[in-house]
Amino acid sequence: MSEQREMKEASPGYRTVTIFVAGIAVIALVALVTVGVLQNKPLPQKYKYGIVMDAGSSHTALYIYQWPAEKDNNTGRVTQTDSCRVDGPGISSYASNPRGAGESLGDCMLKARQAVPSSRHGETPLYLGATAGMRLLNIENASASDAVFQAVEAALHSSPFSFRGARILSGQEEGAFGWVTVNYLDDRLTQGQETTGALDLGGASTQISFVSARFDGTESPHNLMTFRLYGNDYNLYTHSYLCYGKDQALRKMLALQTASGPTSLSDPCFHPGYIRTRDYSELYASPCVARSKPQASPRNFTLKGTGDFDSCRTAVKKIFDFSKCNFSRCSFNGVFQPELQGSFGAFSAYYFVLDFLNLTDTSAPMETIKDKLREYCATPWADMQRQHPSTKVKYLAEYCFSGTYILTLLTEGYNFTADTFKEITIIRKIKGSDAGWTLGYMLNLTNMIPAEAPDAPPAAPRRLRVHHGAHGPAAGGPSPLHHLHPQQDSVLQPAQDRMS
Ligand SMILES: Nc1ncnc2c1ncn2[C@@H]1O[C@H](COP(=O)(O)OP(=O)(O)O)[C@@H](O)[C@H]1O
Numbered sequence: 372m373s374e375q376r377e378m379k380e381a382s383p384g385y386r387t388v389t390i391f392v393a394g395i396a397v398i399a400l401v402a403l404v405t406v407g408v409l410q411n412k413p414l415p416q417k418y419k420y421g422i423v424m425d426a427g428s429s430h431t432a433l434y435i436y437q438w439p440a441e442k443d444n445n446t447g448r449v450t451q452t453d454s455c456r457v458d459g460p461g462i463s464s465y466a467s468n469p470r471g472a473g474e475s476l477g478d479c480m481l482k483a484r485q486a487v488p489s490s491r492h493g494e495t496p497l498y499l500g501a502t503a504g505m506r507l508l509n510i511e512n513a514s515a516s517d518a519v520f521q522a523v524e525a526a527l528h529s530s531p532f533s534f535r536g537a538r539i540l541s542g543q544e545e546g547a548f549g550w551v552t553v554n555y556l557d558d559r560l561t562q563g564q565e566t567t568g569a570l571d572l573g574g575a576s577t578q579i580s581f582v583s584a585r586f587d588g589t590e591s592p593h594n595l596m597t598f599r600l601y602g603n604d605y606n607l608y609t610h611s612y613l614c615y616g617k618d619q620a621l622r623k624m625l626a627l628q629t630a631s632g633p634t635s636l637s638d639p640c641f642h643p644g645y646i647r648t649r650d651y652s653e654l655y656a657s658p659c660v661a662r663s664k665p666q667a668s669p670r671n672f673t674l675k676g677t678g679d680f681d682s683c684r685t686a687v688k689k690i691f692d693f694s695k696c697n698f699s700r701c702s703f704n705g706v707f708q709p710e711l712q713g714s715f716g717a718f719s720a721y722y723f724v725l726d727f728l729n730l731t732d733t734s735a736p737m738e739t740i741k742d743k744l745r746e747y748c749a750t751p752w753a754d755m756q757r758q759h760p761s762t763k764v765k766y767l768a769e770y771c772f773s774g775t776y777i778l779t780l781l782t783e784g785y786n787f788t789a790d791t792f793k794e795i796t797i798i799r800k801i802k803g804s805d806a807g808w809t810l811g812y813m814l815n816l817t818n819m820i821p822a823e824a825p826d827a828p829p830a831a832p833r834r835l836r837v838h839h840g841a842h843g844p845a846a847g848g849p850s851p852l853h854h855l856h857p858q859q860d861s862v863l864q865p866a867q868d869r870m871s
């Protein structure tokens with residue numbers, strides 16, 4: 372009896388404890404399940420991603436872009452979230468070891484896997500675009516360039532991303548996409564504002580692109596790219612000069628100086644005291660200079676710097692041909708160029724070189740710029756090395772040439788004057804994204820720039836179909852496999868397609 376009473380008496384407290392413990396257990400279970408579910412099923416991602424690899428002549432770089440998931444295909448701004456520089460040289464340097472080209476991309480691919488949330492991997496487009504280094508290899512040895520592409524494609528196919536092809540961009544595309552990038556990042560396209568021209572200096576080629584009111588393509592159809600973006604039509608003049616990137620331009624200058632096969636060369640574009648043995652077969656191993664290789668020459672020559680800016684300019688100027696022009700006006704080498712118009716953004720090696728030389732202020736008088744270069748080139752090589760112990764020796768040795776080349780290309784080549792030179796801004800990034808062709812390339816291939824303004828009445832679809840232009844390796848390249856047709860539905864259209 373008493374026991375029963377006791378139990379009865381104890382029961383209210385016992386029940387409270389039981390309910391309490393059970394409650395805790397349920398909460399713990401729910402929390403455990405929630406954590407488990409969340410770990411397996413990631414939270415919905417706010418962003419989408421796209422990856423472009425820039426296989427340049429000197430090196431390959433990977434860029435990761437992101438944009439708000441719900442604004443996809445609209446005006447949601449695409450920004451660069453990450454980039455990765457591949458160790459070693461550009462893929463065109465792997466002609467005799469194609470597998471090495473594929474392997475070289477491994478570290479950056481790993482970085483991309485870590486940077487893009489895994490739930491997005493499968494839907495993230497991955498593109499590789501090669502520029503002038505592969506254009507040259509393709510000219511020189513098409514089967515070697517095929518083998519490099521095969522190795523690179525195999526490597527990228529094995530990534531978790533949605534690989535959409537590796538191909539050589541035409542010079543027109545390279546120039547036009549650089550222009551799209553700069554104007555997209557500056558937000559000049561949605562507003563229908565006046566656009567900025569684009570100047571891109573690479574190692575093997577250089578591009579100039581700008582909108583010209585005086586150019587409709589009649590004079591030189593190959594230089595016209597037409598766009599309709601956000602409801603505005605653009606006639607873009609663009610030209611890519613193969614062999615006029617700064618590395619090939621240097622080869623061209625050295626080739627002119629060694630035409631007779633000397634054993635030593637005094638060169639004004641290198642610092643006084645600079646001395647280096649150069650191999651003839653190495654110097655001439657490029658389609659840019661191969662034909663001018665001396666008939667008979669020793670194995671190598673000794674290159675000695677004299678550090679004389681004015682003589683360097685004279686030597687550099689000789690790689691430009693100003694003698695012929697079959698158009699109303701030309702830049703050089705008989706290439707049509709309308710009168711320069713508007714402001715320009717100059718990036719890539721323009722930035723690397725002029726930033727190193729502290730010459731990014733283009734509003735400085737031309738004479739001041741020349742004086743600074745004159746003084747710079749005259750600095751003894753030993754002093755240069757002492758002052759810049761951590762700068763790559765190859766770069767350090769060539770900044771005098773590169774600065775002189777840039778000045779000559781802009782003023783004598785493109786006809787920038789003391790006045791219009793001020794219209795050039797030297798840029799590396801715009802709002803955190805690198806200036807270059809990659810962003811424009813991706814925006815085009817993923818149709819992220821609409822032809823019509825977003826709030827325009829639903830007119831007939833204006834997206835223009837693009838065929839590859841009848842020019843450049845992109846059209847007649849090594850193998851159709853490498854030239855997927857990613858540009859269908861793109862808004863970018865080379866003029867000759869429109870007119871045919
Ligand atoms: N820090 C730097 N200083 C000087 N030059 C640089 C630096 N970084 C890159 N470059 C140069 O910029 C150029 C980049 O060209 P790249 O994009 O590889 O070639 P292309 O566009 O012709 O295919 C190369 O000449 C490379 O040597």
Ligand SMILES: [Ca+2]
Pocket residue numbers: 427428502572573574719
């Ligand atoms: Ca480049």
